Amino acid sequence: MNFFSKILSLIKPYWVNGLLNAVFNILAVIFSVVSLTMVIPFLRLLFGTEELVDKAPQLGISVDSVIDYFYYYLSKIIIEHGRYDALFFICVLVTVLFFLKNLCRYLALHVLAVVRNKAVRDIRNEIYKKMLSLPLGYFSNEKKGDLTARMTTDVQEIEWSVMSSLEVAFRDPVSIILFLFAMLLMSPELTLFVLILLPITGFIIGKVGNSLRRYAELGQSKMGDIISIIDETLSGMRIIKAFNAEEATLNKFKGESDKHSNFLISMYRKKDLSSPLTEFLGAAVLVTVMWFGGKMVLSDSTEIDAAMFIGFIAIFSQIIPPAKSFATAYYHIKKGMASMQRIEEVLQVESNIKDKPDAKVIDGFSDKIEYKNLSFVYENANTEIVLRNINFELRKGETVALVGPSGGGKSTLADLIPRYYDPTEGDITIDGVSLRDCKLKSLRALMGIVTQESILFNDTIYNNIAFGKPDASKEEIEEAARVANAHDFILEFDNGYETNIGDRGGKLSGGQRQRLSIARAILKNPAILILDEATSSLDTESEMLVQEALNKLMENRTSLVIAHRLSTIQHANRIVVIDNGEIVEEGEHEELLNKNGLYRKLHDMQTFA
Template sequence: MKKFFGLLKYLIPYKWHVVVNVLSNVLAAIFSLFSLAMLIPFLQLLFGTVPLVEVEPEFTLSAKGMSNYLNYFLSSLIKNHDQATALLFVIVLVVIASFLKNMFTYLSLFYLAPIRTGVLKDMRNKLYRKVVELPLGFFTEEKKGDIISKMTNDVNEIEVSIIRSLEMFFRDPIIIIIHLIGLIYISPQLTLFVLIILPLTGGVIGRVGKNLRKTSFKGQTKMGIILTIIEETIGGLRVIKAFNAEKKVIARFESMNSLYTLLMKKMWRRRDLASPLSEFLGTIVVVLVLWYGGNLIFDGKGNLGPEALIAYIGIFYMIINPAKSFSNAYYNVLKGMASADRIDSILVAENPIKVKPGAKKIESFNNEIEYRNVSFRYENDWVLKNINLTIKKGMTVALVGQSGSGKSTMVDLLPRFWDVTEGEILIDGVNIKDLDMVSLRNLMGNVNQEPILFNDNFFNNIAFGVENAKMEDVIAAAKIANAHDFIMATPNGYHTNVGDRGSKLSGGQRQRVSIARAILKNPPIMILDEATSALDTESERLVQDAIDNLMKHRTSLVIAHRLSTIRKADLICVLHEGEIVERGKHEELLAINGYYSKLHSMQLH
């Protein structure tokens, strides 16, 4: 239960709601006990088993003192009026106590509602913040569908299994303790007997729920895999249909779905056993209490009268239901803790890319970027080896080479999407690890080979990451990116939705919107992963014009797939197996007749 108590830290912002809830539950339990305790004088009056109290006792704030004074008051009512009047007085007290009990019960639930909803809100916020903060490397190891499952299904499971059980955890122990005090007062011997047999029944319930958490964890993991399959299927539907692989993917999905169903069936059967089992065990306990209590009366032991035994059973029944719901809550918590374990895998994940305390803010780029003896590896194999490169302000540097040569990794190190394994990267002579991350990334703009757009309108996609962007600035950026005309041709212009990942646009249009986004940010350093490699000739010309406009008066680091697009670059670096094997201008590299010349001739043929 250590992890369950760890979840209670989410209650700290709602501590006063918790205090009011607990106090309301205490008062509700006290008034519930009082209304049941009134059974004893009611039955004594009815059966006439206790003589009338003639002498007024001293009133004290104790159970015995109040009981003696109540007996005296009822005796006075009987003497001065009749038994019916005394009975009416008892009934009025019971009704008032019942009203107060239910009023405080509602008040406890009233203050529990913001706790239940607020804890889930805070949990979702914390998860989302963590996902945004984690480095790109975390998501290469994790399945996207499983992460979505943790943020949706597992959070919902915590709501159903744990948060809804808070009511029982805040209320039921209080009810049990207060009513137990009443039982001890009525008959210590009988209560001792109850306290011996109740843990035995609790042990039986505990054994049934032993494997519930493990089974639930497996089930939630399988649901993560199912969501991954669904996400991959939707994303790859074109390929599935093109290769007639419908039956294959359906069989894969149905197989995983069957495994999930078997696990869930096992879990629900075990969990659903809790209610009937606890009810049956409760009945056995009540029967044993009646048997033992009856024997105490027959033997004249324990100062227990028939009316006290009836009241005792009534109060004991008020413990049975909370104990039963508490056992159900225990099962729910075990099931929910499996989801808490899965959510923790995100929350406790460490971000290796740290911002140093007192990191320096960098407001401008003035001189040069330097890669100094930079080496990098993801796990075992080196991706970059001893890279040395100086990029002066205003230069356009192109990186070329075969797939897997380390081009993308090299540019990803500059904004610290990854950190170098060895060596250092400096901007204006300062190691980027000593710079504030936000100000470092503010110096850079990115245009990727695969344009990333959000399911929003043109304005918000172009203004993404720019605070308080004005419409005229967005339009100016779109015009420079050759995007204004086709945006204005849409039904709502800049307020037209672009669809999921820009699905309503062509590849060239998506790329020009992403270029407009980079232009609006207006960074001094541009990182471009060749944006024209997957476009038709006309789109390529429009996008290339937009890129040329984007690169004017900026320092640019370009990953080039088509060598024709980087003829004018100030420096071309050829990467091969993680090393810069050639560097120079286009004509100089052709004259060397090495790697670059080979790549160039391959693209010409």
């Protein structure tokens, strides 16, 4: 979708406001043209060259008929009341016309405010919705800061550069056309001369605008790099200070900031050229028209007189401001096109994790989840195969533990069940139905996930626990917290469950955050539970409390547990040992110890440690 089609699609829902804006703008220009043409009878009245009309013309709907009737009415005032009253009449008429013109301009802006602000809101909502629909693999290949920049600074740039120019885009072309039409009625020959000059100025302005877009695109890209560095700095502040890396980090930031600044300097130099360039070109055209039109007035062969020529110049001079603002808006739009292109790049990304047209809704889980000849490699990653020829079952009510050295593929194996990714080869089925044939929402509704890093939100404890079940009652939430060994520490806060836990739960300890994550999973009451090293980063006391909560959570539930500490999974129904993306051992705890294989080696290393 090209830029202008996208803008039209955004403002289409608000077409009534757009239509009203156009109507009010047309009325404003008509009142402006009529008020300016009053200079002609005004000058003729002052210089005594006004030809009196004593016979009333037939009033019709044509422009000539209206003009003839106006001159008849003005002549009638002069004959009956004198030239002073006629002069007063023209002055009052001009005042009323200017009032009506500015009233219409205000009303045009009033109705356009809805179009402008709601269109920007729709862009912001659209890109956020798209972000939520994209698979996890997309975010692994993109800079988080760049995506943040597209959702914030790029959307803001569209608001400032494009939507702020909508008024100009709606108003000024209408103004220019109607002014040219009035000039054409006054002097076709002189208007034709103007139309020859205007395209030349438009060509020059266009050349500058195209270069501005290139600089704007590079500048927005560099802003994404800056936001990425800021995000990394805030997330890794402890490490930066621990390694005395403040200066190195600052130098890296300064380097990106300097690049961004240099692009902006070049861009604003181009942009700042627009106003003086347009004004100079407009003045040059005006002087040329004055020279050409002056020759016509001095010539005896023309029908245009001095008063008519001054009226023509007055109207033509009114073309210069809208032409100037239209040129400035053109530069702004070119700048905004770069931001729109960056947003469109995200909106056009095709998600490979989506429902098939005939996908089935699964309401429950009655038999087993089965991995069949499964292999996997991350898309767009220059890595070896992560999983090779995986075959095993997770039966209903069973707890299966995945263990093995780091980087062996355990977390990837778990991520395939909620379809964060799809297998490269092979398949995963639930009760004999391929996960690809299930509706994503119904599939994920069966699952509860607790990860090593507790993912919490800057909200209250109550809302974080209720995240997976927003309609839960207060009693249900408190019961989930009790089962997760979280209720007691929650009550120690002054505001209890209404306590805000800060960004990513920063006001809580690691054990407290993990117990809230478990409470969230308990409240959801999932049929399938996935635990990804849920206790590996905790101290001994916290681990004991969290492990107790996890044991309650896993009761009578199908669980897939990824464990670093083997002591936590000894009572699993089965233990699957994974190394270098392959299943190397499988069995119960004692059975695997007796095999004297990799599991025994890992167990002994932890025991002796």
